[in-house]
Amino acid sequence: xxxxxxRGSPIAGVVLTGGEIDAIAGLLTLREGHAFGIRATATxxxxxxxxxxxxxxxxxxxxxxxxLPDQPFPLGGLTATLFRVPGKRPLHAEAAGHEIAxxxxxxxxxxxxxxxxxIFIPGCAAITEAMVERIDGADLLFIDATLWRxxxxxxxxxxxxxxxxxxxxxxxxxxxxxxRLAGCRIExxxxxxxxxxxxxxxxxxxxxxxxxxxGWRVAHDGLEFNL
Amino acid sequence: xxxxxxRGSPIAGVVLTGGEIDAIAGLLTLREGHAFGIRATATxxxxxxxxxxxxxxxxxxxxxxxxLPDQPFPLGGLTATLFRVPGKRPLHAEAAGHEIAxxxxxxxxxxxxxxxxxIFIPGCAAITEAMVERIDGADLLFIDATLWRxxxxxxxxxxxxxxxxxxxxxxxxxxxxxxRLAGCRIExxxxxxxxxxxxxxxxxxxxxxxxxxxGWRVAHDGLEFNL
Numbered sequence: 001x002x003x004x005x006x007r008g009s010p011i012a013g014v015v016l017t018g019g020e021i022d023a024i025a026g027l028l029t030l031r032e033g034h035a036f037g038i039r040a041t042a043t044x045x046x047x048x049x050x051x052x053x054x055x056x057x058x059x060x061x062x063x064x065x066x067x068l069p070d071q072p073f074p075l076g077g078l079t080a081t082l083f084r085v086p087g088k089r090p091l092h093a094e095a096a097g098h099e100i101a102x103x104x105x106x107x108x109x110x111x112x113x114x115x116x117x118x119i120f121i122p123g124c125a126a127i128t129e130a131m132v133e134r135i136d137g138a139d140l141l142f143i144d145a146t147l148w149r150x151x152x153x154x155x156x157x158x159x160x161x162x163x164x165x166x167x168x169x170x171x172x173x174x175x176x177x178x179x180r181l182a183g184c185r186i187e188x189x190x191x192x193x194x195x196x197x198x199x200x201x202x203x204x205x206x207x208x209x210x211x212x213x214x215g216w217r218v219a220h221d222g223l224e225f226n227l
Numbered sequence: 228x229x230x231x232x233x234r235g236s237p238i239a240g241v242v243l244t245g246g247e248i249d250a251i252a253g254l255l256t257l258r259e260g261h262a263f264g265i266r267a268t269a270t271x272x273x274x275x276x277x278x279x280x281x282x283x284x285x286x287x288x289x290x291x292x293x294x295l296p297d298q299p300f301p302l303g304g305l306t307a308t309l310f311r312v313p314g315k316r317p318l319h320a321e322a323a324g325h326e327i328a329x330x331x332x333x334x335x336x337x338x339x340x341x342x343x344x345x346i347f348i349p350g351c352a353a354i355t356e357a358m359v360e361r362i363d364g365a366d367l368l369f370i371d372a373t374l375w376r377x378x379x380x381x382x383x384x385x386x387x388x389x390x391x392x393x394x395x396x397x398x399x400x401x402x403x404x405x406x407r408l409a410g411c412r413i414e415x416x417x418x419x420x421x422x423x424x425x426x427x428x429x430x431x432x433x434x435x436x437x438x439x440x441x442g443w444r445v446a447h448d449g450l451e452f453n454l
Contacts (some may be wrong), residue, residue, distance in 0.1 A: 028252045051278040056319040193410040
């Protein structure tokens with residue numbers, strides 16, 4: 001807890017980038033009386049509303065602030081903006097379809113403090129021109145790096161799903177993270193949301209050597225940046 | 228994963244003792260293709276059904292086996308039985324009331340293998356005569372020990388809620404775990420679900436010394452029993 005209080009947390013706000021379980025289930029461990037605001041698109045707010053388990057975070061203490069893409073909003077002393085990226089509905093909502101589209105289901109978030117700019121895209125099925133333009137010149141980028149290649153889980157016998165089927169871009173390939181962002185100037189660039197089949201996790205893999213050589217970092221627990 | 232498979236888990240079944248977040252949210256980390264069965268009362272199954280996020284566990288792979296209290300069912304090579312205990316609705320369903328009652332909202336589970344008998348009661352608002360009778364002679368008991376005393380969180384300035392308001396019995400007091408079970412023969416008896424305000428967690432507390440002297444163990448990560 002912060003100094004001077006018996007119970008508490010330094011978390012003042014939560015920005016949701018989608019309605020997938022790994023994006024929203026963490027809210028259930030932030031309950032128990034802690035006050036903070038949730039920022040999310042209408043689609044993601046609807047997911048929370050459709051699941052009464054989230055009523056454990058009562059509206060009078062944890063307001064849900066429905067937020068439009070491309071509309072900046074204050075976040076502590078910073079300014080943040082959600083932006084749409086290609087994605088699919090969350091796994092638990094796939095009964096309605098799993099086509100890839102640029103909707104409010106999946107967004108990135110840009111956070112600025114005036115001088116510095118950080119971009120967080122934990123999930124995206126492709127990197128659009130608009131995304132490349134936004135990313136160019138960023139001081140810090142965290143981006144979806146679920147798989148090394150799209151058929152990695154199928155080829156390895158782990159799953160019948162490709163990365164595309166799961167709504168995730170891959171690191172390699174002509175539409176992958178490395179190639180699509182090769183022309184961008186980015187001060188610090190970090191691969192996140194890495195699946196346990198992804199060879200960039202292996203200390204001595206050629207794939208890891210390649211991303212490091214290109215100036216990327218592979219996220220790990222405890223990673224910190226000061227901008 | 229078990230030997231011989233690329234992905235997997237040794238978990239063959241999950242028995243839910245209530246619909247509270249700490250009882251059901253863990254299901255969301257058991258998804259991703261793993262097949263197992265869920266055993267729960269009608270009330271708890273209704274909570275899962277009312278929250279579409281749990282559709283990430285599809286019925287064809289993770290069947291929900293609605294289970295009546297006091298009806299034994301097979302669980303791996305063992306036999307298990309749910310039994311009602313005093314409790315309240317889960318926090319996220321308190322809009323409908325939070326009175327203490329013996330309903331399908333909160334159950335314990337008894338597991339037998341013929342010779343040995345284990346009882347698991349992670350939450351209960353009181354220890355009834357029926358519970359005392361069931362617990363007597365058990366080889367292993369895990370039981371709700373949220374607070375040391377009912378007003379502990381209020382007195383300490385941590386919360387406005389008593390243990391009773393949260394649906395939990397306390398360790399001390401004439402209706403507490405120690406006194407109510409003082410006459411029971413129990414081979415191994417373990418205090419679980421312990422709140423971080425509970426002095427039994429402190430290595431040198433008088434309260435911890437007292438429970439240890441009475442033959443209780445205070446649960447900790449990695450605790451294992453072989454019966």
